[in-house]
Amino acid sequence: MKNKVIIILLMIAGIFTSCTDNTYEAPPAFSDVGWYTSAFQQENFVVAKGQFASFTDASVGTLDHTWTIEEGNSFLKGPIALKETKFDSYIIYPGAVETTDKTIHVYFKNEGFQKVRLYNTFNDYVAYRYKTFAIAAKAAVVAKAAVPATGDAPAVPAVAAAPAVVAVPRMDAVLPAVKVGDKWVIDYTFNVKVVDTIVAKMQVTQTVAGVTTTVSHQNATDVITIKKGTRLQFIDLTEKGDPTTRTWKIGAATLTLNNTAAIPNNNNGLLIFNTVGDFKGTFTASRASTAAGALPNDTDIYNIPATFRVVP
Incomplete structure (x- = not known):
């Protein structure tokens, strides 16, 4: 009986040995990039x-x-x-x-x-x-005033301005x-x-009788005189730090500009002065942290040396 068991085991081993190739075959070479x-x-x-x-x-x-x-x-x-x-x-x-x-x-x-x-x-x-x-641009819509009906021509409604739209399908x-x-x-x-970190830099312009000039504001002795109810233009000239928000505060008057998809570099605007008096001001350039945190929050405040004098 013992000899029969040994013979059977040898036969089974022989079957597996005959079906197995002891030669190692290396997997095919594989190349990929990522x-x-x-x-x-x-x-x-x-x-x-x-x-x-x-x-x-x-x-x-x-x-x-x-x-x-x-x-x-x-x-x-x-x-x-x-x-x-x-x-x-x-x-x-x-x-x-x-x-x-x-x-x-x-x-x-x-x-x-x-x-x-x-x-x-x-x-x-x-x-x-x-x-x-893929970027596809849509032209901006120019505002048009309403046209009243005349004779047989029907009235034409006003058209509101719309910024250019950019589609970004993947x-x-x-x-x-x-x-x-x-x-x-x-x-x-x-x-x-x-x-880089933000270093705030700005410019002030004033328009009088249709002529626009740059106004000095860098010195403590500078006095910028304007009439009540008129305005100055403030322009962000910041070269470092990619600010996304700009804020000017002159006395109680405030002008804030934010970058948007339609205006990616919203860097200049007008500020109206309605209060008589002498005022000091600041210019703040800042950016918010990006979604992935690649750019941290950053802010730089520039104390404007000049005095803004609003007269009646």
């Missing part, structure tokens, strides 16, 4: 000066891989604490502008548009598919690899807008 950034799916990549952004190359099957940044910016070593505000101690590869690390944290110390370049090569063709925005886009020699190349550059 990446992640701390901007997620935002169309615009915006970072405050002195902050960092993260980039991860998720590609597989690369032959060559390089991240390149601009001089003046730095690579940081992660992980970085969420509440960290100073990053100099995290700097790695001082002075370097290239690395083969898969994930990089770029410390932006230069303002303006900064480039972060990803360069990968592959044995096989690859393509990166992503979402983008659509798929493809970044294909390009054949260079015997390799397929993905060469992509992220354009990151680095915004």
Whole structure:
């Protein structure tokens, strides 16, 4: 009986052995391209000066891989604490502008548009598919006064002014690899807008008898004289910080301008003075934090040195 059991087991083992190939077959080579950034799916990549952004190359099957940044910016070593505000101690590869690390944290110390370049090569063709925005503009509507009925012609109602409308439907886009020699190349550059802190700067103009002139306001000895019920034009000349709200306060008079989709740079307006007297004023330029927190809240208040004198 024992011999029969051994024979049966040997037969079963023989069946499995005959059906099994002991030779290891490596899986086919696979190439693909992909990446992640701390901007997620935002169309615009915006970072405050002195902050960092993260980039991860998720590609597989690369032959060559390089991240390149601009001089003046730095690579940081992660992980970085969420509440960290100073990053100099995290700097790695001082002075370097290239690395083969898969994930990089770029410390932006230069303002303006900064480039972060990803360069990968592959044995096989690859393509990166992503979402983008198609912009379609609709012309603004010009206001028209109502026209009363005359004779046989019917009355024409008034037409209210309407700002230009911009539609932004999402659509798929493809970044294909390009054949260079015997390799397929993905060469992509992220354009990151680095915004500095706000430094408020302004201008005042006055129109008298149809002539508009710029009025000096920078000196404590400047006196801007205007008649009650007339107005001055205030213009925001701020060059740094991308403010989204501007507010002028002169005595009890206040002018506030906010950026909107229709007026993305709403930077000048008129302020009427209805109270007689001498007044001092301020100009406040500010921006609210973006949804993703890339740009923090920021405000700069400029105390206008000039005196505004409103006469009867």
